[in-house]
Amino acid sequence: MPLLLRLVRASVLFGTILVSYLIQWGLCWLLRHQERRLDGRWREADPVWLEQRWAPLHERNARRLYHGMVELRGVYIKLGQVLSLTGGFLPRAYTRELEKLQDQVPPRSFTEIAGAFRESLGRSPAECFARIDEQPLAAASLGQVHVAHLKGTDQKVAVKVLYPGIRDIIKVDMRVIGWALSIYNLFLPFNGAERILHNLTDLLRRETDYLHEADCMVRMAGNFTSEPDILFPSPVRELTSRDVLTMTFMDGFKITRTDEMRRLGLDPHVVATRLVQSFYKQLFLDLFFHADPHPGNFLVQAGDDGTPRIVVLDFGAVSEARPELIDGAFEILQSLMTHDNEALLRGIDKMGFVAKDGNRALLEQTISVYFQRLLKIEDRTPAALMRADRDQLQKLADPEMERAELRELMKSTEYPEGWFYIERASVMMFWLVAQIDPTVDALPIGMAHVMPQVMMRQFERAAAAAPAEPAPADDRVGVEVPIAAASA
Incomplete structure (x- = not known):
């Protein structure tokens, strides 16, 4: 167009x-x-x-x-x-x-893709590969993926090519979106347009830089070297640029294909559990996580020992998490498990959700009401909450709140930097786990997997921040202290 x-x-x-x-x-x-x-x-x-x-x-x-x-x-x-x-x-x-x-669109012609490949790498696909499938394996809004084989080794690889002219399209689209959001923002009780525009701009910047994606792929794979059941592709650096990403091809089937899992003797419950554990590790231990965990970005393989292996794909939206956000989120999740309202409020404050000039008392009161009603829901597994319409969940909020209070509440709430990716990833992972196995309760599984390491990290941080206590001095000048007393 x-x-x-x-x-x-x-x-x-x-x-x-x-x-x-x-x-x-x-x-x-x-x-x-x-x-x-x-x-x-x-x-x-x-x-x-x-x-x-x-x-x-x-x-x-x-x-x-x-x-x-x-x-x-x-x-x-x-x-x-x-x-x-x-x-x-x-x-x-x-x-x-x-x-x-x-995010699925009709593919562009191979002629157009081959031209973009040559423009970026200075060589045509025919010069780089023994053969390449002209029919794409997948096509999305920003680029498409083709299967190819390397010359010499005949190794199977996946080649992702950014659509030509997509950055110009992004510039035009962002102007229109900025205009629309600024107009819409006039009717909102809080300043949400600027945040949405910033998040979208940052997301598109990440997803249109394949060199950045290759670096993220290598870094995340390095974080899982001790977990052989979580697999990652590897970039082929000499055939990778800002607009082209060549990586090793990973076999497997879509992670939501539970019928295929059972056919191969794999347990969907184990797959869902390991997916939760790997996500909590990324978020709470590595502070470096996959922020786009939709079903198309995970494959499942059957290992040689008959256990499932999870393949992770697409690292364009990988993000780092700020320690204070993660510490606050950890405290909030603990509060849900221990029913500790004060811990919940501390976590929200620590994450930066409380505006400096906002009505703190109103915010705390509203959160407390919501929290107590949420705890009354007996089944809080992802599947149970997925069956509940969002309107039902919204009814957990205080129905007595007047519109003036609601406007003040919105003004009292900040949206901390970096929360967008954590929220996005958590919600998507929440639904994905429910699709694989509705009985999996992600919260206790994930927390049990990371709690010892997180608690140790918090202890070490507190110990490092505490001032050193001076050794007690003996004020008796010239008095020799017995060895037994000194070692007591």
């Missing part, structure tokens, strides 16, 4: 949604104004009446946005995925629609 046409279509999409809301807002204002004329004062809008007026419009615009993003592809698919995971400020109709977005 030409850039100008893409710009026009995106502008029309967001403009149409905006105008529909302005018209609806005007109609609601007129109705309220008419009521005021009848009795001389403003009436508080009835929540049921508001829901009846706005819900159908939210549904229509959510479907409109979904279909528009599917048509525009590229950056808009990424934006939709970000909003589906972090857009808690949006009406539920939007997140429900955007959750269906998949």
Whole structure:
């Protein structure tokens, strides 16, 4: 799609949604104004009446946005995925629609891909490989993957090529998205647009730099050298550039194929458990984690000993975690296991969710109410929570909270730097585990796997920070201390 046409279509999409809301807002204002004329004062809008007026419009615009993003592809698919995971400020109709977005697009021609390959490496695919499949193995919004064989060794490799011109498309799309979010932000009770734009920009920067991805691949593989059942591809450095990533080909089947696991005698429960343990290790021990754990990024193999092996793919969204975020998150998870409300509040504070000038008392009160109601849910496994509609979970919040308090609460909440990737990865891993084995309770399994090392790290850190105590001095000048007393 030409850039100008893409710009026009995106502008029309967001403009149409905006105008529909302005018209609806005007109609609601007129109705309220008419009521005021009848009795001389403003009436508080009835929540049921508001829901009846706005819900159908939210549904229509959510479907409109979904279909528009599917048509525009590229950056808009990424934006939709970000909003589906972090857009808690949006009406539920939007997140429900955007959750269906998949990063799968029709592939581009091999001629176009071969041209991009030559432009990046200075050699054609035919010069680099003994043979290469012109039909792609997979195609996504930013690039596609082809299977090839190296010259000389005939080793099977996967070649990921960034689409030509994709960075220009990203620049145009980000301008439109920035405009749309800034307009939308005028109607929000908190400053969310800047955060979304920053997160999306950072995500796209990472996912369009294949040299960075190759480095992340090597680093993460190094963190798992002592765990032979977690496997990683290796980059072929001489055939890797910013726009081309060549790596060893990894066999296996999609991790959600539980039927194939059982056919091979593999236990889905073991696979789900090891997936949880590997994620908790990345997050809490390595502070370096895979931030895009969707089903397509994990394969399963049957090991020689009959046990499952998990293959990890796609390291474009790998991220580092700040220690204070991880320490706070660990304390929050501990509080869920021990039912410790004070530990929960300490963890949230430690992570940086409390705004400096916010209403701390209101925030703590709201969190406490939510926490106590959450603990009353007996089955908190991923599968049970996945069956519950998000609207049901939202009802855990304080129903007595007035809209003015809600606005103040939003202003009292910060979104700490780096939390986007942790939240994104945790939510995606949560759903993935539930698909593999609904009986797996990720929290106790993951915490048991990392708790000894995390507790030791915290102890060592506290010991290093504590001031050294001076040795007691003997004030008796010239008095010789007996050896037995000195060693006592």
